[in-house]
Amino acid sequence: MRDTMGIIIPVTEKIPPITDIRSIAALPIAGRYRIIDFVLSNMANAGIVNVGVATSSQYSSLMDHIKSGKPWDLDRKKQGLNILPPDLERTNGTIKGDIDLLNGIRNYISRSHQTYVIMSLGAGVYNMDFTKVMDAHRENQADITIVYKDMSGVEESELSRFMLIDVDGENRVTDIEVKPFYPKTANAGLGIFVMEKALLESIIDECSARGDHDFVKDAIAKKLGGMRIFGYKYDGYADIVDSMKAYYRNNMLFLEESMRKEIFNPKSPIYTKTKDQTPAKYGENAEVTNCFVSDGCVIEGKVENCILSRGVRIDKNAVVKNSIIMQGSVIEEGVELDHVVFDKEVHITKGRKLIGQECYPLAIAKGTII
Amino acid sequence: MISKDCVAMILAGGQGSRLGALTKNVAKPAVPFGGKYRIIDFPLSNCVHSGIDTVGVLTQYQPLELNTYIGNGTPWDLDRNNGGVYVLPPYQSANAGEWYKGTANAIYQNIGFLEGFSPENVLILSGDHIYKMHYGEMLDAHKKSDAAITIAVMPVPWEEASRFGIMNVNADGEIIEFEEKPKEPKSNLASMGIYIFKYEILKKYLNEDEHDPESSNDFGKNIIPKMLENGEKMMSYTFEGYWKDVGTVQSLWEANMDLIDTPPKFELYDKHWMIYSRNMALSPHYVGKGAKIIDSTVTEGCSISGTIEHSVIFSSVTVGEGSIVKDSVIFPDAVIGKNVKIEKAVIGQGAVIADGAEVGTVEVSDNKYASPMCTHGIVLIEGTAEVAAGETIPKGSMVEAKGK
Numbered sequence: 001m002r003d004t005m006g007i008i009i010p011v012t013e014k015i016p017p018i019t020d021i022r023s024i025a026a027l028p029i030a031g032r033y034r035i036i037d038f039v040l041s042n043m044a045n046a047g048i049v050n051v052g053v054a055t056s057s058q059y060s061s062l063m064d065h066i067k068s069g070k071p072w073d074l075d076r077k078k079q080g081l082n083i084l085p086p087d088l089e090r091t092n093g094t095i096k097g098d099i100d101l102l103n104g105i106r107n108y109i110s111r112s113h114q115t116y117v118i119m120s121l122g123a124g125v126y127n128m129d130f131t132k133v134m135d136a137h138r139e140n141q142a143d144i145t146i147v148y149k150d151m152s153g154v155e156e157s158e159l160s161r162f163m164l165i166d167v168d169g170e171n172r173v174t175d176i177e178v179k180p181f182y183p184k185t186a187n188a189g190l191g192i193f194v195m196e197k198a199l200l201e202s203i204i205d206e207c208s209a210r211g212d213h214d215f216v217k218d219a220i221a222k223k224l225g226g227m228r229i230f231g232y233k234y235d236g237y238a239d240i241v242d243s244m245k246a247y248y249r250n251n252m253l254f255l256e257e258s259m260r261k262e263i264f265n266p267k268s269p270i271y272t273k274t275k276d277q278t279p280a281k282y283g284e285n286a287e288v289t290n291c292f293v294s295d296g297c298v299i300e301g302k303v304e305n306c307i308l309s310r311g312v313r314i315d316k317n318a319v320v321k322n323s324i325i326m327q328g329s330v331i332e333e334g335v336e337l338d339h340v341v342f343d344k345e346v347h348i349t350k351g352r353k354l355i356g357q358e359c360y361p362l363a364i365a366k367g368t369i370i
Numbered sequence: 371m372i373s374k375d376c377v378a379m380i381l382a383g384g385q386g387s388r389l390g391a392l393t394k395n396v397a398k399p400a401v402p403f404g405g406k407y408r409i410i411d412f413p414l415s416n417c418v419h420s421g422i423d424t425v426g427v428l429t430q431y432q433p434l435e436l437n438t439y440i441g442n443g444t445p446w447d448l449d450r451n452n453g454g455v456y457v458l459p460p461y462q463s464a465n466a467g468e469w470y471k472g473t474a475n476a477i478y479q480n481i482g483f484l485e486g487f488s489p490e491n492v493l494i495l496s497g498d499h500i501y502k503m504h505y506g507e508m509l510d511a512h513k514k515s516d517a518a519i520t521i522a523v524m525p526v527p528w529e530e531a532s533r534f535g536i537m538n539v540n541a542d543g544e545i546i547e548f549e550e551k552p553k554e555p556k557s558n559l560a561s562m563g564i565y566i567f568k569y570e571i572l573k574k575y576l577n578e579d580e581h582d583p584e585s586s587n588d589f590g591k592n593i594i595p596k597m598l599e600n601g602e603k604m605m606s607y608t609f610e611g612y613w614k615d616v617g618t619v620q621s622l623w624e625a626n627m628d629l630i631d632t633p634p635k636f637e638l639y640d641k642h643w644m645i646y647s648r649n650m651a652l653s654p655h656y657v658g659k660g661a662k663i664i665d666s667t668v669t670e671g672c673s674i675s676g677t678i679e680h681s682v683i684f685s686s687v688t689v690g691e692g693s694i695v696k697d698s699v700i701f702p703d704a705v706i707g708k709n710v711k712i713e714k715a716v717i718g719q720g721a722v723i724a725d726g727a728e729v730g731t732v733e734v735s736d737n738k739y740a741s742p743m744c745t746h747g748i749v750l751i752e753g754t755a756e757v758a759a760g761e762t763i764p765k766g767s768m769v770e771a772k773g774k
Contacts, residue, residue, distance in 0.1 A: 274649035279683075288657045291657045
């Protein structure tokens with residue numbers, strides 16, 4: 001896959017308060033990971049040696065996470081991982097869509113010498129073999145390949161979060177609708193596109209010249225007839241995190257064995273920035289069941305159905321259920337929590353009670369002390 | 371080349387034969403410890419926290435795993451432009467070439483390496499002790515006293531003093547006598563095997579020692595007594611804190627247990643003195659619906675469905691439903707089936723304990739697995755060994771992997 005470069009682009013959605021200080025790509029997930037780890041690891045595992053991460057705003061958290069790209073073995077002498085802050089010069093000071101972002105990194109794209117581009121949102125949860133997507137793209141002699149998942153059975157309001165595509169018997173895309181209110185199909189695009197680099201360059205130039213901003217709506221949806229656009233049906237688990245509901249669900253799914261087995265497949269590992277933490281420690285009164293626990297946690301209380309990031313402290317007689325607790329949070333004695341999402345370093349003092357609902361988890365911003 | 375104030379040399383070549391099957395395929399410093407570490411992580415982390423950025427690791431016995439583990443030293447921040455960590459195996463030269471004959475000879479063979487850094491002082495460490503120590507403070511004391519050598523000592527219980535090399539010191543801390551395992555100790559200050567030498571003096575003694583055919587080329591047996599005899603200024607440096615030689619199955623087991631006592635005898639959770647180790651890309655550990663974990667540490671990658679009491683569980687260990695693991699140390703990748711009982715055992719890397727097996731639960735008189743290495747009823751299961759379903763392994767057993 002040395003002939004393919006990777007581009008990771010941000011999603012524009014916000015999930016307050018946990019995206020107040022970071023992009024969705026940099027959101028902690030499944031305990032010790034960040035959402036971008038999935039796509040980045042998939043690219044690295046596919047043998048891609050040149051990855052550009054386009055950023056729009058609040059990228060310091062993301063930069064701190066990926067730094068030189070070492071965990072993904074992308075700290076190379078040439079190419080490797082490139083974090084690309086937005087170039088407002090080239091886009092007249094505004095970023096209205098992904099075309100503007102891509103235009104901002106146009107120089108990086110043209111400097112890269114790969115033939116193909118695999119472009120993906122930095123918000124996906126999946127462990128996908130990108131080499132198979134590339135193979136299908138070449139086999140179909142496609143101009144553009146869009147990865148999608150058949151989400152039949154998923155409720156309409158959930159489907160409306162996606163770009164939906166219609167395909168014919170040969171998987172050729174016949175219709176595209178972006179986040180329609182009334183979904184006509186259940187084929188949800190996963191924000192992963194493959195094309196030749198030259199095609200992407202011409203799309204960027206053309207759209208910019210016309211004042212268009214949206215890659216899917218302006219460059220693809222309108223040109224379905226003129227290009228060979230194919231779908232690649234993905235059968236594994238995949239979702240895009242773009243709301244609190246999706247964030248909560250995509251964390252809790254890791255309590256299921258099938259999800260852990262698929263996503264944390266030792267043959268295609270998900271890499272992340274490592275930290276020197278001690279193993280998790282359980283006290284004499286700890287009662288922990290159905291939890292995903294990271295290193296550095298110190299648990300004395302009762303914890304059920306939770307995702308705990310590194311270094312979380314839960315004191316004795318505290319009861320924590322159905323919650324996502326990010327790094328370094330402290331839950332003191334006697335505290336009761338149910339359906340909460342704690343950002344990093346939240347501190348709940350003795351005896352407090354916080355209860356959210358499954359459809360509306362109570363989210364607390366980083367560093368809050370209650 | 372900028373000359374170095376102090377270069378550390380870690381003696382990591384020993385077999386550690388008293389660890390039995392644990393060191394059949396790896397050198398002692400590479401033996402796992404404390405859930406996610408290996409023994410060598412302790413001296414390496416101590417070095418980097420003490421401001422020593424040039425470290426030679428002298429390997430000899432089964433070096434492959436240790437070499438791979440150390441790599442270019444990144445996990446310990448020892449990948450440096452000038453200095454860093456170097457693995458130093460014995461080598462062949464134009465007219466000689468031989469194995470390391472003893473601790474002193476190992477350093478002697480690497481004088482060339484030391485010359486490259488023209489150090490003022492050389493710190494000699496062993497790769498098989500568990501402790502956190504600021505060598506920088508010892509170095510300061512060494513320089514202040516202008517001693518030829520400073521030896522770290524620690525007070526041990528009087529009744530145990532006869533097991534150690536004992537230093538008798540005067541009121542100023544100057545060493546006046548050294549006794550190896552004295553029957554009637556005059557002091558309870560035990561040598562920790564940590565020496566800081568003035569480099570020029572070290573070189574002189576190593577050269578002389580090498581040409582002494584009577585010598586067994588050992589620091590404790592030859593170099594230290596020789597220096598005393600010659601009236602060199604030799605200072606002690608008293609260390610007070612946790613320190614453990616994990617040279618036997620029992621002491622290794624004990625040192626692991628020391629981490630999970632309440633309060634722990636040895637605390638690894640210390641932001642200012644992190645023990646670094648090579649981190650792997652593993653997911654958090656999963657604790658199942660019927661699981662119970664108390665007084666234990668569990669590392670990433672594990673999947674626990676049974677009961678864990680007072681045990682140290684390394685990474686990627688599986689413990690099935692209905693199983694009970696008590697007072698044990700389970701090395702990485704071990705697979706414990708369902709309804710297994712394990713008590714007071716050290717389970718090697720990747721060992722398999724099949725459904726319904728019992729390990730360390732009973733005592734029998736004619737135990738075919740009995741081993742002199744496994745004292746105090748501790749059971750040792752070698753890495754990749756398999757205990758069959760329903761099999762009972764009595765206390766004090768050592769079970770080796772087949773076909774080795």
